[in-house]
Amino acid sequence: MSTCHGDAPRAGLLPNPTIPPPRAPGDRPIIVAIVGPPNSGKSTLFNRLTGLRQKVANFPGVTVEHRMGKAKLKEPHEVFLVDLPGVYSLNPRAEDEQVTHDVLKGERADFPKPDAVILILDSTNLGRNLVLAAPILSLELPTLVLLNMADDLKQRGGKVDVAALASELNCPVALISAAKGEGIDRIQQFLVGTAVRLNAPPPKIELPVLQDVPKCRQWAAKLGVRASYQAPAPPLWTRRLDAVFLNPVAGPLIFIAVVIGVFQTIFSWAQPLMNGLQSAILISGSWMSSVLPDSPLRSLLIDGVWSGVGSVIVFLPQILLLFLFIGILEDSGYLARAALIADRTMAKIGLQGKSFIPLLSAYACAVPAVMATRVIENKRDRIATIMIAPLMTCSARLPVYTLLIAAFVPNIPVIHGVLSLPATVMLGLYFLGFLAAVVIARLLKSTVLKSNRSSFVLEMPPYRWPTWQSLGLRLVDRGKIFLRRAGTVILAVAVVLWILAHVPLQHGATPPLEQSVAGLIGKTIEPAIKPLGFNWKIGIGLITSLFAREVIVGTLGTIYGIEGDEHSLGLQQAVHHDLSVAGAVALLVFFAFAMQCFSTLAVVKRETGGWKWPVFQFCYMLALAYSGSWIAFHITNIFLR
Amino acid sequence: MVVYRMSRKKRLTKQCGTGPRTLADLSTGERCILDRLDLPEDAARRLMELGFLPGNEIVPGRRAPGGGPRVFQVDGSEVALRDDTAARLYIRRDPESDLVVLR
Known part of the structure; x- marks a missing residue:
């Protein structure tokens, strides 16, 4: 396997552990970008290389997400990886392509230009995937080209001469399987060597005119021929499964x-x-x-805290x-x-x-x-x-x-x-x-969003076994977000609610819930929600659940925790005291329709670029919730009579 | 534009005996060579990046149940398109002779 710049890092040449880790100019850690087309296994590779040491972040001003993570390398090497959105080319048209383009060209003020690039391609469709190599290599950054899904390629009878491709592209190329973890050591070698490559002259190879898609495709085809690329047989299992999943009846x-x-x-x-x-x-x-x-x-x-947060956890x-x-x-x-x-x-x-x-x-x-x-x-x-x-x-x-x-x-x-x-x-x-x-x-x-019938273009990826690692990481991520919410929003609401339920003090003692500030607020809105079958206690829950829907459970937990006697009965029995069956049905319908989530409103504001749509969304959903639960309450009452 | 209207009325086209002219006229498994894309530049470019390049072989595959978009095998992958998009992708009359020219 050949490497570019003639500085192939060999084990014996690795920097001595006592020397401080190499750093990029400006004394920041080295950043390597992972780029690739959609469905090339980019995220799987990123997860392999970083494990749990990653976090999702947003580029300010745009909606595009990227993930940053520290690569698992031997001390003292410190390399940060950034997982950019999947793109077919670097022609900036869509927002995510624009971001990938700007980051790689160093045109974003809020993100440093990467020191090197890992280009990951699907080896089972190298012809089309190699097209992306042209714009990436034109960046003249140290580049490692990875041909992913090696196991799939081999199993389906495909072949590629990695050394020949490397000399054609004038940069290191490795055949890997991110899902199986094959060839990861090659990537780590490249990452460790990135610092050495920083000052190396960029590789010179002849590239096609990037704006000309047919020319680029021809260039990629020629490369494939020179690397004796043999495309694998069509994915039999994908065809078989599609015959079932897209069957007019069975599908x-x-x-x-x-x-x-x-x-x-x-x-x-x-x-x-x-x-x-x-x-x-x-x-x-x-x-x-x-x-x-x-x-x-x-x-x-x-x-306050334990029954509030606990009932959500x-x-x-x-x-x-x-x-x-x-x-x-x-x-x-x-x-x-x-x-x-x-x-x-x-x-x-x-x-x-x-x-x-x-x-x-x-x-x-x-x-x-x-x-x-x-x-x-x-x-x-x-x-x-x-x-x-x-x-x-x-x-x-x-x-x-x-x-x-x-x-x-x-x-x-x-x-x-x-x-x-x-x-x-x-x-x-x-x-x-x-x-x-x-x-x-x-x-x-x-009405307001009327438009012409739009187009639908969607690539069908081959079926693959999901990896436990990627599923596990996703769950850890979501679990963290949920627990963080429980530890912040829900905790804060629980504490504030507990305080509101304990003031004003009467003769130095806690007032009955009805006479506390929280109770007063509930009583104030009671006339508005009485037609739906809710009393003032549910009203307190409705107000607190404006922050996040699940808060109502914590709120009721707190309310009944304060009331004491019902505590031992558990929340399920306790709600029977305050809701009839019709009221419960109405409450379910209310929650089905109402927009009770600050995080969603915030993200809608960001994505639509203003307050117009989130405000509209909140209002229409509230109107829908109110009328829906009013109807549900009355219908249920008729049925139960 | 005449061709476009005809291709949308598939049955009519067949009666006239003009044969398939766009991707929308083909039946499943009927190989063809793409000739040109009659789409705005951005849309055409996007399709070209996915492999819908003039001269490339395309095989129409399965349709979504109930007559939704259709999956096309193109350049080593499978891409789904709606019929109104497929009707803007014109094919060459005789795939065999085109293959000879390409060599």
């Missing part, structure tokens, strides 16, 4: 079965884990109250399971097929198949979903998708739904034991949100 049925299966398992598998967490929190709570001396501080810690297993399933669907390649299947239906409501991907992630959380709308080129389609994304049942609604369903819906089998009644109600709520989204999208697309 849609499998699609529906996958969705139902995911939700049913979430609720049956997560239950034991959640019960375990619940008792752990209860036991530690009573242990703390037996250890601590009786004081207002103990009350704040146990009734219980839902961690369920949320992680949901993210696990979405991760599997995405990494396996099924999500692209789902977008294809959904396109016709989405076109009917004025959207397109690509809206399906953000909308599905909105089932986990609307914040990443709103950011994922970037894949939609048409601006009006994109805004319409953003507007309806929070109607999808996000994981923050799960704690609320689970609490109310467990409290009010008896666990009896329905449809001959295929589903349980609670699971059916839960599915119904998911469907309700979806239905509302369809109607709103239709309305928006035929």
Whole structure:
């Protein structure tokens, strides 16, 4: 295997460990950018090289995300890797291409120019992938070209002469498998040697005119011939699986079965884990109250913080399971097929198949979903998708739904034991949100966001086994975000609420909840929510849940924690005191429609570039929630009579 | 533009006996050579980056259930397009002779 600049780092030539690590000019650590087309395995490689030492960040001013991480290297080497958005070329058209272009050219004031580039290409389709090598090599940065999916290439009978390609490109080339971890040592060698290469003259090779796509493709084809590239046989399994998943009859049925299966398992598998967490929190709570001396501080810690934050943390297993399933669907390649299947239906409501991907992630959380709308080129389609994304049942609604369903819906089998009644109600709520989204999208697309029928171009990646590592990292990431929210927003709300529920002091003692400031606020809004079947205690929960939906569970936990006597009964029994069955149904509908999430509003403001759309979104969703739960309350009352 | 209108009315075109003229007229598995892209520059460029280059061989594959977009095998990968886009991609009449010319 040949290397460029003639400075191939050999083990014996590595810098002595006692010498301080080499640094880039300006005494900052060395930065190496990872670039590649979509579906080339960029993120898998990044995860391999950095492990848990990474974080997701946004470039200021634009919506494009990048991940930064420290490479796992022997001390004292310190190299930072940046995972740039996947691109087919460096012709800046879309926003993410613009960012990749600007970062690599050193044209962003907020991000230093990388010292070297790792170009990762899919070796099973080298002809088309090599096109990207032209603009990358024209940057004249030290470059390592990685031909990924080596295992796939070999298995399907493809071949490539790595040494020949390296001498054609005049830079090091390595055949690797990021998913299997083959060839990672070669990359680490390159990273360690980056500092040495900083002052080396750039490699000179002849490149085609970058703006001319056919010329670039011809150049890539010629390279492929010179490197005796033999394309692998078509992916048999992908064809076989597509024959099933895209079958006119089986395809849609499998699609529906996958969705139902995911939700049913979430609720049956997560239950034991959640019960375990619940008792752990209860036991530690009573242990703390037996250890601590009786004081207002103990009350704040146990009734405020512990029951508030604890009642939300219980839902961690369920949320992680949901993210696990979405991760599997995405990494396996099924999500692209789902977008294809959904396109016709989405076109009917004025959207397109690509809206399906953000909308599905909105089932986990609307914040990443709103950011994922970037894949939609048409601006009006994109805004319409953003507007309806929070109607999808996000994981923050799960704690609320689970609490109310467990409290009010008896666990009896329905449809001959295929589903349980609670699971059916839960599915119904998911469907309700979806239905509302369809109607709103239709309305928006035929009025304010009217546009011509847009195009739909989507590459179908081959099916792949998701790797445990990438799934695991995703879960750790999401778990951290959830716990951070529990530790900040929910904690803060719990503390403020506890204080508001304890003032003003009456003769130096805590007032009854009804006469506290919190109770007063609840009583003030009670007339407005009485038609929906909610009393002032639920009203306090509605106000606090404006910050984040799941806060209402913590709030009720805090309220009942303060009230004392009901504490031992648990939250499920406690809510029975304040909600009729009709009120519970109305509350579920309210949560299905209302926009109670500051993080989503903030990200919508950023993505749409102003307050107009987030304000519109908040108002229409509130109106929908109010009218929806009013109707639900009255219909349920008629049925129960 | 006449051609564009005709291609959208597939049945009519076939009755006239003009044969397939765009990607939208082909049936599954019917190989063809792409001739030109009648699309705005940005859209054409994007498709070219995905392999829809004049002279490249394209094989129409599976359609999404219920008549949605169709998957095309092109330049070693599979890309889905809606029919209205496919109808703007014109193909050459005789793939065989084109292959000879390319050599």
